[in-house]
Amino acid sequence: MNLSKTHIAVVTLVAIGMLLFDWRGLTDIRTKIAYFSLYIPGFTLAILLIIYPNLPGPVQWMRPLFAPLAKLLFKS
Amino acid sequence: MRHPYRKLSILLCSMVLLTGCWDRMEINDLAIITAAGIDLTDNDRIKLSVQLFVPSPPNSEQSSSGPSSGSNNKTVVRDAIGIDMADATARLQERLSRKVFWGQADVFVFGEKLARKGIKEPLDFLTRHPHPRERANLFVSEGEAENVLKWNTPIERNSAESLREMAVLRTGLNISILQAIEELSEEAHTAVLPIVRILHKEGEASPFISGSATFRDLRMADKLNTTETRGLLWLRNEIKSATITSPAYPGAEPASVYLFHASSKLVPSIHNDEWRIRVIIDATGNLNENASDLDTTKEANVLKLQQAFKQTLQKRIEETVKKAQQSGVDYLGFAEQFYRHYPKQWRKDKSNWDVLFPKVVVNYDIRLVIARNGLTGNNKTLQQDGTP
Amino acid sequence: MERGQVSAAQVAVLSFTAVTATSLLTAPTVVSSVVKQDVWLSPLLALPIGFLIVWLIVKLNQIYPDQTLVQYSMKLLGRPLGIAVNLIYLFFIIHTTAYVLRQFTDFMKLTFLFTTPAFVVASSMILVCALIVRSGVEIVVRFPMLLLPVVLSLILMVYMPSIKDINLHNFEPVLSEGLVAPLKGAFRLMSWVPVFTFMNFYLPFVSNKRHVLWWAFGSVTIFTAIVFTTFVMVYAIIGAATPIYVYPFMVLARFISLTEFFEHLESLVMMVWVIVIIVRISFGLYSASLGLAQCLGFPSYRPLVLPISMIMVLLSYWSVSNVEFVFSPEFIIYYLIFGIGLPALLLTLSTIRQRFSKPHNGQDEQGEYNV
Numbered sequence: 001m002n003l004s005k006t007h008i009a010v011v012t013l014v015a016i017g018m019l020l021f022d023w024r025g026l027t028d029i030r031t032k033i034a035y036f037s038l039y040i041p042g043f044t045l046a047i048l049l050i051i052y053p054n055l056p057g058p059v060q061w062m063r064p065l066f067a068p069l070a071k072l073l074f075k076s
Numbered sequence: 077m078r079h080p081y082r083k084l085s086i087l088l089c090s091m092v093l094l095t096g097c098w099d100r101m102e103i104n105d106l107a108i109i110t111a112a113g114i115d116l117t118d119n120d121r122i123k124l125s126v127q128l129f130v131p132s133p134p135n136s137e138q139s140s141s142g143p144s145s146g147s148n149n150k151t152v153v154r155d156a157i158g159i160d161m162a163d164a165t166a167r168l169q170e171r172l173s174r175k176v177f178w179g180q181a182d183v184f185v186f187g188e189k190l191a192r193k194g195i196k197e198p199l200d201f202l203t204r205h206p207h208p209r210e211r212a213n214l215f216v217s218e219g220e221a222e223n224v225l226k227w228n229t230p231i232e233r234n235s236a237e238s239l240r241e242m243a244v245l246r247t248g249l250n251i252s253i254l255q256a257i258e259e260l261s262e263e264a265h266t267a268v269l270p271i272v273r274i275l276h277k278e279g280e281a282s283p284f285i286s287g288s289a290t291f292r293d294l295r296m297a298d299k300l301n302t303t304e305t306r307g308l309l310w311l312r313n314e315i316k317s318a319t320i321t322s323p324a325y326p327g328a329e330p331a332s333v334y335l336f337h338a339s340s341k342l343v344p345s346i347h348n349d350e351w352r353i354r355v356i357i358d359a360t361g362n363l364n365e366n367a368s369d370l371d372t373t374k375e376a377n378v379l380k381l382q383q384a385f386k387q388t389l390q391k392r393i394e395e396t397v398k399k400a401q402q403s404g405v406d407y408l409g410f411a412e413q414f415y416r417h418y419p420k421q422w423r424k425d426k427s428n429w430d431v432l433f434p435k436v437v438v439n440y441d442i443r444l445v446i447a448r449n450g451l452t453g454n455n456k457t458l459q460q461d462g463t464p
Numbered sequence: 465m466e467r468g469q470v471s472a473a474q475v476a477v478l479s480f481t482a483v484t485a486t487s488l489l490t491a492p493t494v495v496s497s498v499v500k501q502d503v504w505l506s507p508l509l510a511l512p513i514g515f516l517i518v519w520l521i522v523k524l525n526q527i528y529p530d531q532t533l534v535q536y537s538m539k540l541l542g543r544p545l546g547i548a549v550n551l552i553y554l555f556f557i558i559h560t561t562a563y564v565l566r567q568f569t570d571f572m573k574l575t576f577l578f579t580t581p582a583f584v585v586a587s588s589m590i591l592v593c594a595l596i597v598r599s600g601v602e603i604v605v606r607f608p609m610l611l612l613p614v615v616l617s618l619i620l621m622v623y624m625p626s627i628k629d630i631n632l633h634n635f636e637p638v639l640s641e642g643l644v645a646p647l648k649g650a651f652r653l654m655s656w657v658p659v660f661t662f663m664n665f666y667l668p669f670v671s672n673k674r675h676v677l678w679w680a681f682g683s684v685t686i687f688t689a690i691v692f693t694t695f696v697m698v699y700a701i702i703g704a705a706t707p708i709y710v711y712p713f714m715v716l717a718r719f720i721s722l723t724e725f726f727e728h729l730e731s732l733v734m735m736v737w738v739i740v741i742i743v744r745i746s747f748g749l750y751s752a753s754l755g756l757a758q759c760l761g762f763p764s765y766r767p768l769v770l771p772i773s774m775i776m777v778l779l780s781y782w783s784v785s786n787v788e789f790v791f792s793p794e795f796i797i798y799y800l801i802f803g804i805g806l807p808a809l810l811l812t813l814s815t816i817r818q819r820f821s822k823p824h825n826g827q828d829e830q831g832e833y834n835v
Contacts, residue, residue, distance in 0.1 A: 007583075014587070018770045021082065025767045034762055038771035045778050179728070203708065206575050209728075210719045254702065254719055261704035416636035 011046050107174035111236030113221025114198050115187035117157055124164035125155035125222040127236060151234040153225050161201035178207035183236040184214050185221040191296035202253055210254040213243050216289040217272045224272050224283050246316045248285035248305050264411035267291045290407040297405050307396030311408050313340045322388035324368035325380055331368055333385050333446055335361035344413045346421055353410055357442045363449045373453045378446055386442045401434040410436060469671045474605040476683035479663050481608040482747040484690050485740035486564055487656040489713050492698040497707035499649035501635050503699050506649030507691040514657050514684035520807040522677045525667040527814050533664040534755040540813045550759040554752055556802045561748030562779035568741045590773045593745040598769050601669050604750050608743045618736045623697055625720045634703040654796045658803020665751040
């Protein structure tokens with residue numbers, strides 16, 4: 001996934017497609033809030049990852065979190 | 077219907093994927109490699125020669141009624157030089173009008189020089205790259221591998237096919253990439269590959285399998301001739317059929333038995349620091365030829381013949397074992413047997429296997445049975461030595 | 465929210481298909497690199513853990529018959545803590561399913577689809593799963609049921625022609641290093657077994673609850689049987705070279721050559737893989753969507769499916785350059801915490817609550833618990 005206008009265009013297209021698909025199902029305000037609170041971070045993350053692929057992610061903090069326990073349990 | 081526009085939009089979107097994705101490959105655009113030869117050039121680079129499959133155009137069928145049409149070339153050989161195999165493949169691609177496709181490559185031949193230097197690098201390519209198949213056969217050629225590929229065979233489609241069929245017939249070894257890797261992963265880290273030699277006769281070249289090459293640390297260590305290879309086949313339990321010829325009794329003319337069923341086992345044992353292996357062989361055969369004057373309808377004579385054959389067989393195997401023990405390279409699979417049955421002791425003495433291996437005592441326990449005598453019994457008509 | 469009705473058998477089939485999905489292809493390497501020739505013991509040693517996990521889930525479901533883990537954890541832990549724990553749990557589900565998606569994409573790109581952008585591969589897969597999940601729980605459980613014969617026959621078609629290449633001597637020496645190595649291998653198998661916990665999202669909809677426990681145990685047993693057979697076949701044929709290959713099952717399929725006619729069977733592997741991955745991802749996607757909807761109190765889970773799928777695709781790419789991490793011990797601990805830890809904690813809490821709320825039982829053990 002490297003920087004390219006086509007990539008951003010495709011992702012935006014897909015995002016719009018998703019929205020169109022779900023528009024009818026978002027009946028009340030609560031569902032709308034939930035939907036967009038997932039949708040917007042997702043969309044921004046997608047664009048961010050295209051521009052900056054090496055974003056540090058959950059893996060980075062999970063490893064050190066479990067490392068001491070892993071060393072304890074796991075000899076090899 | 078509900079939501080017609082929705083369904084239409086989904087259909088339209090999925091049609092985009094149908095327009096032919098990124099990975100379509102037409103067969104016309106593929107250069108199908110049937111065999112590859114890997115040689116070492118003078119300045120330590122890899123020369124990769126490939127034999128490409130040329131599909132014959134339809135209008136040549138009319139003229140090819142016999143093998144006399146000299147340009148009946150079903151194959152084409154191209155080569156390229158690179159730092160390693162992947163590099164050579166990339167350069168090869170530069171010279172071809174079609175995309176290199178390894179999926180049908182069933183034969184890989186290593187040139188002798190490369191084998192001596194080490195086959196680690198090509199083997200890594202062959203196992204790591206997703207295309208080459210694990211069932212492809214490996215060979216070592218005497219001299220340059222490219223010559224083996226250039227040969228055009230009258231019988232089979234191309235020389236790759238010929239070599240493979242010859243390997244399957246088990247006159248020599250039949251080693252696939254997977255088998256080679258397996259053997260290298262086992263305890264002794266050795267491997268054996270069959271050798272291909274080209275016989276030049278009356279201007280025609282015909283490759284055939286003659287002997288094997290043993291590898292130690294992925295470098296060619298030793299060469300075995302055909303008889304020694306047969307001995308090796310016996311030890312590896314890969315004999316499908318064999319013909320043993322020996323004098324019927326000391327000083328007589330030879331007799332031959334065709335063994336159609338043979339199996340062998342290696343049983344290791346360690347007693348008081350003495351490492352032994354018992355070679356147990358079970359073989360059944362039909363008497364093929366009896367040029368001596370022994371009357372084969374009498375049971376005592378048959379037993380004598382069996383004894384004679386047993387000794388010849390034992391000698392054949394002993395030759396191989398002696399050669400292996402002299403060279404100190406264990407390609408007979410002894411190490412693996414000791415590991416399987418005596419793991420604790422093996423682990424202790426693993427590091428001086430080089431010293432231990434030549435000292436292993438080998439006993440033979442051969443059971444050979446002649447099941448049938450063929451169509452004739454006592455061939456009196458053919459014994460022209462005066463007695464009626 | 466969800467009014468579907470499924471049967472225990474369907475949930476069992478769904479569970480073991482989902483869990484077997486990823487293990488079939490890569491487990492032989494992961495386990496045999498630690499265990500070598502005693503590799504067949506590891507699935508057998510992992511079986512009790514599978515039983516434990518499943519038992520915990522079914523037990524919890526017996527206490528709260530119509531609720532999923534998300535719902536009763538909120539009850540047991542109180543609303544704020546419950547929601548926090550649930551969100552982490554849901555993140556765990558989405559995260560692990562995203563890794564499965566990543567493994568799928570990697571495999572496809574490596575072996576068959578070289579140039580197709582990973583995004584396209586991942587999105588097509590997730591689209592199919594999203595469609596399945598949106599259609600309701602009945603579709604999610606019926607899909608594997610429908611395709612089970614296909615999957616099993618394809619797997620058999622890979623095993624049968626390989627039988628002639630089996631060399632049982634590859635398994636000698638047996639247990640040369642004692643039980644330590646197979647136990648380590650069984651630990652490695654914990655990368656896959658805790659996925660059985662996702663079953664808790666489907667159990668509330670089971671109509672015949674009487675035999676659920678037996679069906680669940682059966683599901684774990686079949687999973688173990690399939691993994692066992694795979695290990696045996698792979699190691700019997702590829703032997704000591706198994707740890708070299710990342711996808712030994714695939715190597716097995718490529719190696720098949722029965723009468724020189726059945727060759728190049730790797731497309732079978734691809735078919736099996738695609739089908740079971742769809743099952744696995746829909747298993748996870750439905751759990752995550754339903755869980756999130758219940759956690760935040762929404763009337764329907766359907767609108768959440770697509771955003772969660774988008775997040776899954778993104779997570780499968782975010783900062784994971786190499787899938788090897790999925791088999792590392794840290795990840796296994798991650799799995800075990802949510803696979804065994806959380807259900808066990810919830811079960812303990814609910815037992816405490818029950819005892820505490822029935823003082824006439826005569827058991828005066830409240831002093832031990834600090835409630």
